[in-house]
Amino acid sequence: MGADIRVENLNAWYGQTHTLKDINLHIPANHATALIGPSGCGKSTFVRCLNRMHETNPIARAEGTVRIGDIDIYKDAAPVEIRRRIGMVFQRPNPFPTMSIYDNVASGLKLNGFRNKRVLDEVVERSLKSAALWDEVKDDLKKKSGASISGGQQQRLCIARALAVDPEVLLMDEPASALDPVSTAKIEDLIFQLKSQYTIVIVTHNMQQAARVAEHTGFFLTGTLVEFDKTHKIFTNPSDKRTEDYITGRFG
Amino acid sequence: MNEPGSIQLPQTILPERSEATGPVVEVIKPPSIIRSFLQSKSSGKFADGAFQGMMVVCAMSIFFIVLLILSVLVLNSKLSMHTFGWKFFTSSAWDPNVGDFGALPFIWGTVVSSLLAVCLAVPLALCVSIFLLEICPQWLRGPIAFLTEMLAAIPSVIYGLWAIFVLVPIMRDNVGPLLQKYLGWTGFFGGPNFGVGMLTAAVILAIMIFPVISSISRDVMKAVPIHQREAALALGATRWEMIRMSVLRNARIGIVGSVILGLGRALGETMAVTMVIGNHPDISKSLFAPATTLASVIANEFSEATGDLYVSALIEIGLALFIVTIVVNAIARLLVWAVTRGNSARAV
Numbered sequence: 210m211g212a213d214i215r216v217e218n219l220n221a222w223y224g225q226t227h228t229l230k231d232i233n234l235h236i237p238a239n240h241a242t243a244l245i246g247p248s249g250c251g252k253s254t255f256v257r258c259l260n261r262m263h264e265t266n267p268i269a270r271a272e273g274t275v276r277i278g279d280i281d282i283y284k285d286a287a288p289v290e291i292r293r294r295i296g297m298v299f300q301r302p303n304p305f306p307t308m309s310i311y312d313n314v315a316s317g318l319k320l321n322g323f324r325n326k327r328v329l330d331e332v333v334e335r336s337l338k339s340a341a342l343w344d345e346v347k348d349d350l351k352k353k354s355g356a357s358i359s360g361g362q363q364q365r366l367c368i369a370r371a372l373a374v375d376p377e378v379l380l381m382d383e384p385a386s387a388l389d390p391v392s393t394a395k396i397e398d399l400i401f402q403l404k405s406q407y408t409i410v411i412v413t414h415n416m417q418q419a420a421r422v423a424e425h426t427g428f429f430l431t432g433t434l435v436e437f438d439k440t441h442k443i444f445t446n447p448s449d450k451r452t453e454d455y456i457t458g459r460f461g
Numbered sequence: 462m463n464e465p466g467s468i469q470l471p472q473t474i475l476p477e478r479s480e481a482t483g484p485v486v487e488v489i490k491p492p493s494i495i496r497s498f499l500q501s502k503s504s505g506k507f508a509d510g511a512f513q514g515m516m517v518v519c520a521m522s523i524f525f526i527v528l529l530i531l532s533v534l535v536l537n538s539k540l541s542m543h544t545f546g547w548k549f550f551t552s553s554a555w556d557p558n559v560g561d562f563g564a565l566p567f568i569w570g571t572v573v574s575s576l577l578a579v580c581l582a583v584p585l586a587l588c589v590s591i592f593l594l595e596i597c598p599q600w601l602r603g604p605i606a607f608l609t610e611m612l613a614a615i616p617s618v619i620y621g622l623w624a625i626f627v628l629v630p631i632m633r634d635n636v637g638p639l640l641q642k643y644l645g646w647t648g649f650f651g652g653p654n655f656g657v658g659m660l661t662a663a664v665i666l667a668i669m670i671f672p673v674i675s676s677i678s679r680d681v682m683k684a685v686p687i688h689q690r691e692a693a694l695a696l697g698a699t700r701w702e703m704i705r706m707s708v709l710r711n712a713r714i715g716i717v718g719s720v721i722l723g724l725g726r727a728l729g730e731t732m733a734v735t736m737v738i739g740n741h742p743d744i745s746k747s748l749f750a751p752a753t754t755l756a757s758v759i760a761n762e763f764s765e766a767t768g769d770l771y772v773s774a775l776i777e778i779g780l781a782l783f784i785v786t787i788v789v790n791a792i793a794r795l796l797v798w799a800v801t802r803g804n805s806a807r808a809v
Contacts, residue, residue, distance in 0.1 A: 287504035294499075318495065321502050332495060375495040 211408030212278030212294075212377040213238040214259060219273035221254050221263055228254045230432045232273070236425070241404040243419035243440065244412045246429035247455070252412045255429065256380045259410065260295040261288040277378060293321070296371030296407075300383040302363035304355030304370070310337075310346050313355040313366055317374040332373050340369035341399055361392025368399060372407075379403065381411040385418065397422050416456055420444055428452045531783065538777035540769055549777060555742040555758075557766070562774035564781045566742040570752040571785060574659055574734065575727035577748075578666030583720055586671045590679035591704055606676075613672035621736030624665040629656040629737060632664070637749060652747040655739070660748040662738035666730055670723035677722060681715030682708050714797060721793045728786050731756040755782035 214236040221229035229251045236242045244252040257263040258271045261282060275282050282291045304313050312319070314333045323329065333350070337343040342365040346358065355366055364384060371379060381400070385393040400409055400422045413419050419426050420440055427437040428449075436443060436452045447453045535542075541549065545562065552563025589609065593602055633656030640650045640660075685708050693703040709716070731754075739751020740761055753761075755778050766772045 287506050289505040289509075290500075293502070318499075321499055323495075323498060328494065373495075374499060375493075 210377075211238045211379075211406065213408060214378065214410070215274075215276040216259075217274040217276075219255075219258060219271065219275060221251070221258055221271040222269065223254070223266070224268045228432050229258065229271075232434050234427060234434060234437055236408065236410060238408045239405060240425060241400055241409040241411060241423040242425040242427065243423035244410065244427045244429060245414070245416060245419050245455075246435075248414075250429040251432040252427075252429045253382050256297075256382055256410055256412055259378070259380055260292050260297055262292075262297065264288070293317075293374060294376055295378045295380060296374065296376035297380045298364070298367050298371055298382070298384045301387050302360055302367050304363050304366050306354055306356035308355050309351045310353055310355055310358070310366060311350040314369045314373050316370060333369075336369040336373040337366075339372050339399075339403065340365045341395060342366060342369055359392075361388050361395060364388060364392065364396060365399070368396075372403075376407065378408045378410065381409065383412050383414060386414060393418075416444070428455060430455070531780075534776060534780040534783060538773050538780050541773035541777040544770060545774075549774075550781065553742070553744060557762075557768075557771050560768070560770050562770070562777075564755070564778055566744050567753060567755040567758050567778055568781055568785055569744050570659070570738065570742075571728055571754040571756065571782065572789070574662045574666060574738065574752070574754060575724055575789070577659070577663035578670060578727045579720060579724050581663060581667035582671040582674055582723060585667070586674035586719075586723075587678060587716070589671075589675045590682060591708070593679055594682050595700065595704055595708070606679075609672050609675050611672075612668070613676070617669065617730060617732040618736075620665055620669055621733035624661065624733060624737045628665060629661055632656045632661045648746055649748050652745070652749055654749040655751070657737050657739040657751060658749050659738065659745075659752045662734045662752070662754075663748075665733050665737055666727045669730060669733060670727050673726060674719045674723040677719035678712070678716045681712040681719065684715075685711040713800075717793070717797045721790060724789060724793065725786060728789060729756060729782070731760050735760050755779070755785065 214234075216232055216234040216236075219229055219232040220227070232255060244255065246252050254263055259275060259277070259282075261271075263269050263271050271283070273283070277291070277295065280286055280291075305316060308316060311333055314336050315323075315329050318329060318332065334343065334347075337346065342362060345362060346353065346366075355363065358366065364387075368379075368384075385396045388396065397418060400411060403409060404422070404424075411419075411423065423440050425437065426440040426443040428435045428443065428447075428451075430451055436447060436449045438448070443452060444456055447456065541562065545552065549562065550564050550568070552561075553565045554561040554563045555566065556562075589605070593606055597605065633654060637650075637654040637656070637660075641654065644650050689707040689711055690703055693707040698706055734754055735757035738753060738757060740753045740757060741751035742753050742758070743750065745752065759775055759778055759782075763772075763775050766775055
């Protein structure tokens with residue numbers, strides 16, 4: 210089962226730029242939560258703060274409290290431990306090109322020295338099935354490289370790779386923005402299926418996508434969280450004028 | 462304007478749905494042993510720390526080695542330093558019999574021969590790398606690239622031998638007279654031309670550093686993303702315009718880096734240069750005139766140096782070479798910094 214995420218007074222800087230200002234937010238477990246907002250509003254920075262990826266950039270800095278389940282990730286644990294519990298899917302599919310499909314999915318476990326071949330086989334199959342990719346690749350698991358399949362397949366491979374470590378949270382940073390509509394639909398279906406088992410946070414530029422897959426939606430603007438509510442409420446009766454302007458397409 | 466509560470939403474935004482539209486995927490949880498296995502693993506703090514410490518030690522050893530070399534050079538050249546002071550670097554005297562030493566002609570020979578070599582090698586090397594990357598048919602690419610890298614592996618004494626038997630006669634009988642005829646008015650190609658001298662040394666140095674510059678600049682240019690090339694081509698750029706606009710611009714810092722590496726090699730090159738430069742400590746305007754370099758005077762005279770002052774002076778020559786190399790590299794880096802300052806475009 211997934212874990213919920215509680216964010217308190219999260220601030221982030223990128224060099225001198227204050228990219229996230231006092232974010233407070235509760236993301237419920239085992240649901241999908243969408244983050245929308247114009248480019249540069251801080252929504253990507255926000256998800257990168259949830260698995261401490263933000264600070265991997267030498268000029269970046271984050272302060273505040275982020276609780277995943279019962280762990281304060283900035284206090285109680287090392288980044289490596291955090292990232293083992295949180296899967297991440299990036300905007301551009303990034304399978305390891307020198308590894309086979311099988312090895313790509315198994316990489317998170319092999320990395321940590323997991324050697325049980327039987328369980329590994331099982332995990333790879335389950336993860337690929339969960340990512341709706343199994344039928345397309347099951348015959349070339351160890352023959353084809355992770356980079357030899359199509360872009361949409363690569364992205365689902367990356368999702369399978371993230372699922373293989375059985376994460377509590379799945380972060381997705383515009384996972385479908387580099388994909389065609391058919392692949393996008395597949396990814397959305399997948400999110401729809403996966404959210405019963407994992408807490409999913411998805412950054413998207415596509416408001417329809419947010420409406421289709423997420424129960425909750427947060428609207429970011431210039432580094433602040435303007436509004437966070439039930440998706441239906443955000444899209445039909447937003448409380449903030451700025452949210453209304455954005456979703457009706459008057460700016461952004 | 463709409464009144465609150467009656468927002469006109471694009472129809473497409475809200476296709477509320479309760480089920481997936483596509484094929485239903487079976488979401489199967491991986492076995493729970495995965496989670497407990499991963500949580501039992503260490504935080505990696507110790508291993509990461511040990512790794513980092515090891516890397517720091519390795520990196521610091523560079524400082525240590527440089528300091529060690531510098532201190533040996535300084536300690537062993539004390540006598541010469543005390544005798545000549547700063548005049549050592551500005552004096553042109555080199556008379557072991559009297560015990561009067563100065564490094565200027567050697568510094569001059571090293572700097573001029575290296576800079577000339579770089580001027581000769583860079584255009585050639587860049588042309589070769591551009592040809593290999595952008596123009597060369599696939600089947601020819603491998604062989605040329607392989608041969609280029611082979612050139613870098615030939616020992617310098619072989620270059621020297623080849624230069625004595627092939628390059629020197631060509632410079633004496635063919636190239637020299639031509640240069641004298643057409644460029645003699647510049648004054649750089651006057652005086653007797655024996656075939657051995659500054660120009661021949663520069664040419665053999667150019668041939669020796671060309672593979673380094675070529676193969677590194679080729680790697681840098683190769684790293685320029687395809688979409689940068691396509692951006693230029695889509696604007697209607699010709700192949701050359703595309704190379705100038707996308708490839709060379711994006712790769713310029715790396716290309717300068719390759720030139721600096723080549724220059725470094727040229728400054729310190731000893732054997733081949735010693736064999737063809739003529740070994741005469743004289744500062745002459747003519748490039749035909751024999752000259753000598755810091756490295757070649759050490760190679761030539763160290764074994765027969767008699768007397769403490771002579772040895773000490775030669776070691777100070779070594780110190781001078783060390784300093785010249787650092788200064789030239791620093792200037793080159795400063796140039797790069799000055800050109801790219803305020804420009805966030807990165808090389809690779």
